Amino acid sequence: MRLVFAGTPEFAASALRALLDAGHEISLVLTQPDRPAGRGMSLQPSPVKRQALAAGIEVFQPNSLRDLEAQNRIRDVVPEVMVVAAYGLILPQAVLDIPRLGCLNIHASLLPRWRGAAPIQRAILAGDAETGVCIMQMEAGLDTGPVLRSHAIPIAGDDTAGTVHDKLAELGARLVVGTLAELPITARPQPESGVTYAAKIEKAEARLDWRLPAAEVERRVRAFNPFPGALASFDGHSVKVWRAECVPTEGEPGRILAADKHGIVVGCGQNALRLLELQKAGGRRLSADQLLAGTPLSVGTSFDLAA
Incomplete structure (x- = not known):
């Protein structure tokens, strides 16, 4: 399929690698602008940017997706699907409407539990026995869209946020590839009960x-x-x-x-x-x-x- 991919950290880079390995045509990659990091605080590209450049894919790093110029950049590649994973920018409705089959988000929790920015850490803090990945059809609300596919894994007694991250990154990569292969899929709305929010870690x-x-x-x-x-x-x-x-x-x-x-x-x-x-x-x-x-x-x- 012809895709646009949007993501920033290593969690997203795992999905990008899997999509490339599966043979999808990724016409454009969106990622956060380079940030200062390291002892010298020099500008560093995100893991997704490094992966995209290594694969010869065009990279777009807007500060916002609300202006018409940024939206037209996405519209020009005529994507069938936009895959989003830990991107870090809000997708306005105008962007959600661009791909023919919509925008799919790889979310690292079992929705509707732990919508938001830090689902892995919040699940461990709460003592949850399990977590997982959902492939969600994006809509304007915060992680409120219907779920196409999900898979649960246990949280072991010695799991850290790092080990759970790595397990879910691999799972999310496999799950999104499988979901794209099965499209179109009837998504199931999230239940109204059991909603929790995973606020950013301070x-x-x-x-x-x-x-x-x-x-x-x-x-x-x-x-x-x-x-x-x-x-x-x-x-x-x-x-x-x-x-x-x-x-x-x-x-x-x-x-x-x-x-x-x-x-x-x-x-x-x-x-x-x-x-x-x-x-x-x-x-x-x-x-x-x-x-x-x-x-x-x-x-x-x-x-x-x-x-």
Whole structure:
């Protein structure tokens, strides 16, 4: 099919690669403008842009799709379908109406649960047992369109946002290729019950509060790995926690109950958390054993209650 593809991060790049491998004609790729990144803060292309340029596809990076010039750029390639994955710009109705078979969105949740920007992290934070991918026919509302195909996967007890992202990126790529092969498909409207919204993750949310139950603190560690990293504070110094596990021990919230080669056990509002992998500011990730060799974290001392 003749497609326009719109996406920005690696999640979308996986779908773009799959569509190319399946033999679709991608006439135009839309992605966010280059952003400053890295230590030098130089402008960096998105993963989708890099993938498109490597495949010799024309790339279009508008700041908005609301002006007529941008819309005509899409209209000129006469797409049958526009495939959208984590693009980052709102598609106005004028754009939704351009492709003959509409615009399909690859969404990383089981709609209507977790509509919005951060469905993977929100599912882990909420303790959901499963997540998945929906291929949705786009309409003007936020992820409100009818669903053409969906597939669920379990969220494992050790899954992080990073591992779930990679599973869903692969699943979404396969699912959109299969959906395009079956078009036209009768889509099913989303149910009115069970709607939740996945608000964008703010860095302030990653600050660990030891007064919460250990199970909730542990989910925050997994949900904010790899970004922005769960943040603890000891004597005013920041430490990121990358891996932890709950233990059936009770102690004062924030108090270090054990510190040895097995990890650093910290009291929580209910039960305790064993910290297994940490990172001091400006340093590299270390096992708890390695960190203890150079950091005075001893039994009886305390992490700050909230980072």
